[in-house]
Amino acid sequence: MSHITPVNRKARLIAKLVLDAPETARAMSLPDPPFGCTTIFAPGWEADSAGGTSTLCTPIERDLYDCYHSCYWPAQVPDALTNFPKWANSCGAPVKDWTSTDLVFP
Amino acid sequence: MTAFAATIYRRLVVDDAIWVYASSSAAVLRLDGVSDSVLSAFPPKTGCTIEDGLALASASPHTADIPRGDIESTFRELVGLGLLRPVGEKLPPVATVPPMPYPLTTLVINVTNTCNLSCTYCYEYGEDKLADRERSDGSARRSAMTADTAIESIDFLFRESVGRPEITVTFFGGETLLNWAVIESAVTHARNKGRLENRKVNFSLTTNATLLTDRIIDFLTEHQFGINISIDGEEGDHDRHRKFKSGQGSYEVILPRVKALLAKNKAARGRPIGARVTLTRGTKDVRGLFRHLTEDLGFDEVGLAPVTAAKDRDYAFEPTDYHLLVDAFGSLANDYVDAAVTGKHHGFSNLSDLLRELHTGTNKAHPCGAGLGLLGVSTEGDLGLCHRFVESGEHEIGSIHSGIDNEKRTAFLEAGHISKRVDCHSCFARPICSGGCYHEAYVRTGDASAPNLHACDWIRAWADIGLKSYARIMERNPSWFDRHEVPT
Numbered sequence: 204m205s206h207i208t209p210v211n212r213k214a215r216l217i218a219k220l221v222l223d224a225p226e227t228a229r230a231m232s233l234p235d236p237p238f239g240c241t242t243i244f245a246p247g248w249e250a251d252s253a254g255g256t257s258t259l260c261t262p263i264e265r266d267l268y269d270c271y272h273s274c275y276w277p278a279q280v281p282d283a284l285t286n287f288p289k290w291a292n293s294c295g296a297p298v299k300d301w302t303s304t305d306l307v308f309p
Numbered sequence: 310m311t312a313f314a315a316t317i318y319r320r321l322v323v324d325d326a327i328w329v330y331a332s333s334s335a336a337v338l339r340l341d342g343v344s345d346s347v348l349s350a351f352p353p354k355t356g357c358t359i360e361d362g363l364a365l366a367s368a369s370p371h372t373a374d375i376p377r378g379d380i381e382s383t384f385r386e387l388v389g390l391g392l393l394r395p396v397g398e399k400l401p402p403v404a405t406v407p408p409m410p411y412p413l414t415t416l417v418i419n420v421t422n423t424c425n426l427s428c429t430y431c432y433e434y435g436e437d438k439l440a441d442r443e444r445s446d447g448s449a450r451r452s453a454m455t456a457d458t459a460i461e462s463i464d465f466l467f468r469e470s471v472g473r474p475e476i477t478v479t480f481f482g483g484e485t486l487l488n489w490a491v492i493e494s495a496v497t498h499a500r501n502k503g504r505l506e507n508r509k510v511n512f513s514l515t516t517n518a519t520l521l522t523d524r525i526i527d528f529l530t531e532h533q534f535g536i537n538i539s540i541d542g543e544e545g546d547h548d549r550h551r552k553f554k555s556g557q558g559s560y561e562v563i564l565p566r567v568k569a570l571l572a573k574n575k576a577a578r579g580r581p582i583g584a585r586v587t588l589t590r591g592t593k594d595v596r597g598l599f600r601h602l603t604e605d606l607g608f609d610e611v612g613l614a615p616v617t618a619a620k621d622r623d624y625a626f627e628p629t630d631y632h633l634l635v636d637a638f639g640s641l642a643n644d645y646v647d648a649a650v651t652g653k654h655h656g657f658s659n660l661s662d663l664l665r666e667l668h669t670g671t672n673k674a675h676p677c678g679a680g681l682g683l684l685g686v687s688t689e690g691d692l693g694l695c696h697r698f699v700e701s702g703e704h705e706i707g708s709i710h711s712g713i714d715n716e717k718r719t720a721f722l723e724a725g726h727i728s729k730r731v732d733c734h735s736c737f738a739r740p741i742c743s744g745g746c747y748h749e750a751y752v753r754t755g756d757a758s759a760p761n762l763h764a765c766d767w768i769r770a771w772a773d774i775g776l777k778s779y780a781r782i783m784e785r786n787p788s789w790f791d792r793h794e795v796p797t
Contacts, residue, residue, distance in 0.1 A: 216670075
C-alpha cells in the first residue's frame with residue numbers, strides 16, 4: 204500500500220489480509236479447482252411453497268447425493284469418502300424412497 | 310451500479326500528518342494526500358458510485374500527478390480496510406455472548422461492607438448506594454465476610470477458571486483492611502492451591518490506607534499485591550470528601566502510612582502502586598494533584614476517575630462540565646507524551662490503558678469484563694456482575710455455593726452487547742467505550758444495559774486526546790509500544 208500506512212497492530216493485521224486477498228481469489232481460477240458445491244452453483248435443499256419437493260427442478264433427494272458423492276461435506280450428510288461408504292446402499296432410488304437411507308451415529 | 314459510502318471513522322490532523330481511526334475495526338492508519346482525497350470523496354451513509362467518487366478524488370490537487378491505477382488501487386485498499394463499504398451491505402450476524410460457561414479470570418471479593426471513613430461521594434454508602442443491606446426476609450446481612458466464605462470464594466474461582474494458567478483475586482470493600490485476618494487466610498489458601506494446581510494467582514486490593522501497619526505492609530509486598538490507594542491529592546482536595554465519621558479529614562492519618570508502603574515496596578521492587586483519585590466538580594488543579602502524588606509522595610501510577618453520582622449531586626460532573634475534564638486530562642496527556650518520546654515513565658494510568666487499547670486495536674463488544682471474566686462476591690457469598698453490583702438484588706447472578714446462574718448471566722450479557730446499544734452505532738469511539746460502565750448507567754438511568762449518553766462528549770474528547778497522543782508518540786518514539794507487541 205503506497206498511500207496508506209497501517210500503524211497499530213490491528214491495522215497491520217488487516218492490511219496483511221487485504222494484500223493477501225488476491226492470492227485467495229486466484230486459487231479458484233486454477234486449472235484444477237477444488238470440486239464441491241461451494242465452488243459451483245447448487246440451489247441447496249429447498250421445498251416448494253406447499254412444503255413438497257416434487258415441483259422443484261432439483262429436489263432435496265438429489266441434493267442429498269450431491270453432498271454425499273461428489274463433495275466431502277460431513278456436517279450436512281454422512282460422507283462417502285471415509286466414514287460411511289455404505290450409507291445409501293439400501294436406497295436405490297432416493298427420489299422415491301430417500302427415507303430408507305441408514306441412520307448413522309458419528 | 311453499487312454505491313460505496315464511508316463507514317464511521319475519526320480523522321485527525323496531528324503535526325501536519327493525517328491520522329484515521331476506523332471504528333469498524335479499531336485500525337489506526339496514517340494517510341497521505343492521495344488516500345485522504347479518495348476517502349473523503351465518498352460521503353457517509355448515502356455514498357456515491359465508484360466512478361463519481363474516483364472522479365472527485367482525481368480532481369483533488371493532491372492527486373494531480375498520480376496515475377489513475379494508483380487511485381483505483383487505493384480505493385480497493387480502503388474497501389478492504391473497511392473504511393469504504395457498499396451501501397446497504399448486509400453484515401453477517403454476530404454472536405452476542407461467547408460460548409458459555411465462559412471461564413473467569415478475576416474474582417472481586419467484598420471482604421467487608423463497613424468503612425471507617427464517610428466519604429461524601431461514596432456510592433457504597435452515600436445517596437446513590439445500590440446494595441440492599443437486608444435479606445429478603447428483612448434480617449440484616451453479614452457486614453464482614455468470614456474466613457470460611459473467603460476460602461470458599463477462592464475455591465469457587467479455581468473451579469470456574471478451568472484452563473486459565475493465571476487468575477486474579479481482588480479484595481474490595483468497604484475498607485478492606487478492617488477485615489485483614491480474612492484477607493490473610495484467603496491469600497494463604499489461594500497460594501497453596503495455586504502451587505498444587507500449578508497456576509499463578511495474582512492479588513490486588515484497594516484501601517483508604519488509614520489502617521496500614523508495618524505488618525500489613527510486609528505481607529502485601531511479600532505477596533506482590535497490586536495496590537490501589539484511594540487518595541484525592543493534596544490535603545485540601547483530599548479532605549474535601551474523604552473524611553472520618555467525625556468530619557475530620559483523613560489526609561494527615563494516611564500520609565505517613567502511604568509513605569512507608571511506597572518506600573517498602575520500592576525497596577522490594579514490588580508491583581507499581583497506584584493512587585486512585587476520585588475527581589469531583591470541586592477539583593481544580595489536576596496537574597498539581599498529579600505532581601503531588603507522583604513527585605512528592607512517589608506513587609508509580611495515578612488513575613483519575615470522575616465521580617459516579619446521580620445528576621443532581623453538587624459534586625457530580627454534568628455534560629456541560631466536560632471541558633473541565635478535557636483540559637485536565639489533556640494537559641496530563643501532553644506531559645505523558647513528552648516523557649514517552651524520551652523513553653521515560655509518566656504514570657498517568659488512564660492514558661497508559663487507552664494507549665494500550667489503541668495500539669492493539671481493541672474493539673469491545675462489552676464495555677468491561679463484568680459478568681464475562683469477572684464477577685463480584687458479597688460478604689455472604691452471593692455473586693454480582695461486579696463488586697459494584699453485589700447485594701443489589703436484580704443483578705445477583707447466583708452464589709459461590711450454588712454456582713453461577715448462567716441464564717441470568719447470559720441474559721445480561723446479551724442485553725449489554727454493543728449490537729443492542731443502537732445509540733452507539735454512529736459513534737467513532739464505540740470500539741473503546743462500548744457504551745460505558747453498567748453501574749454508572751444504572752445509577753443514572755435505572756437500566757444497567759443503557760449506554761451512558763451523558764458522557765458521550767467527554768468520551769469522544771478523551772478518545773481524541775488518546776489518538777493524538779498515540780500519533781505523536783508513534784511519530785517520535787514508536788519503540789515505546791514494543792511492550793504491547795505480541796508475536797504474530
